Amino acid sequence: MCVFLYGLIRLIGSSLVTDGQIDLSYYEAIFSRADYVAMLGRTLRIAAMTTFFCLLLGFPTAYYVARYRGNRNFLLLMIIFPWLVSIVVRSYGWVVILGPRGLINGFLTWTGLIERPAKLMYNDFGVILGLVHVLLPFMIIAILSVLMQIPRNLEEASMSLGGRPSYSFRTVLLPLSLPGVLTGITLVYLMATGAIVTPLLLGGLGDTMLGTEIFQEVMHFFDYPKAAALATVLLITALAVVLPIQILERWVARRLSDGGSQ
Numbered sequence: 001m002c003v004f005l006y007g008l009i010r011l012i013g014s015s016l017v018t019d020g021q022i023d024l025s026y027y028e029a030i031f032s033r034a035d036y037v038a039m040l041g042r043t044l045r046i047a048a049m050t051t052f053f054c055l056l057l058g059f060p061t062a063y064y065v066a067r068y069r070g071n072r073n074f075l076l077l078m079i080i081f082p083w084l085v086s087i088v089v090r091s092y093g094w095v096v097i098l099g100p101r102g103l104i105n106g107f108l109t110w111t112g113l114i115e116r117p118a119k120l121m122y123n124d125f126g127v128i129l130g131l132v133h134v135l136l137p138f139m140i141i142a143i144l145s146v147l148m149q150i151p152r153n154l155e156e157a158s159m160s161l162g163g164r165p166s167y168s169f170r171t172v173l174l175p176l177s178l179p180g181v182l183t184g185i186t187l188v189y190l191m192a193t194g195a196i197v198t199p200l201l202l203g204g205l206g207d208t209m210l211g212t213e214i215f216q217e218v219m220h221f222f223d224y225p226k227a228a229a230l231a232t233v234l235l236i237t238a239l240a241v242v243l244p245i246q247i248l249e250r251w252v253a254r255r256l257s258d259g260g261s262q
Contacts, residue, residue, distance in 0.1 A: 127203040143177060179252055
């Protein structure tokens with residue numbers, strides 16, 4: 001923890017201090033350029049959309065695995081299997097599928113449905129699709145860890161008292177699963193905002209995200225103070241979203257523990 005705090009302080013300090021004096025020129029340069037502001041907005045938008053689709057796909061998947069009556073080991077293996085493959089390989093796989101001469105465009109052209117290749121990558125669609133593929137297991141595992149602790153008989157008791165499945169889900173399952181949902185949202189959102197490889201391969205250089213720009217400033221231009229300023233901006237904007245979620249998660253956990261003790 002001390003090492004992390006030291007590195008964080010050094011990061012912020014290198015973006016604020018020049019020759020021993022406070023210097024905000026890097027931040028002024030960032031917010032005075034329309035392309036950097038648009039890049040920040042694109043990063044937050046893509047992270048939010050990625051989190052939404054991961055939740056949309058992850059909750060039903062986690063619920064199915066949690067309520068599966070057979071051997072769950074195979075299903076869990078299928079969920080974590082993408083972690084065994086490099087993120088570069090997975091992202092490049094989508095390049096092969098979505099590219100102008102990829103599998104999808106090749107099939108659509110062969111069937112005569114399109115005359116020219118559809119633009120499926122080097123845009124937000126390709127980046128979001130790739131990020132959902134990469135980050136979906138984190139959402140599923142976070143929700144599944146909570147759903148596994150919810151007794152099945154709670155839903156059965158609700159339905160035996162006349163509650164419809166939708167009512168039982170809304171009043172029993174969803175409130176009890178909120179800690180896992182909020183944890184998954186936090187994990188996916190933070191990793192999506194700082195993603196580098198997937199946006200670089202599927203988004204190209206025209207639709208850059210902030211994480212990719214930081215990588216280029218460090219590795220290509222060696223402009224460490226500017227990269228530190230961009231990283232600090234990304235950190236603050238991410239915390240502005242994550243901290244309220246964490247407060248809500250603790251409040252939900254406290255309410256659930258108080259309700260369970262009564």
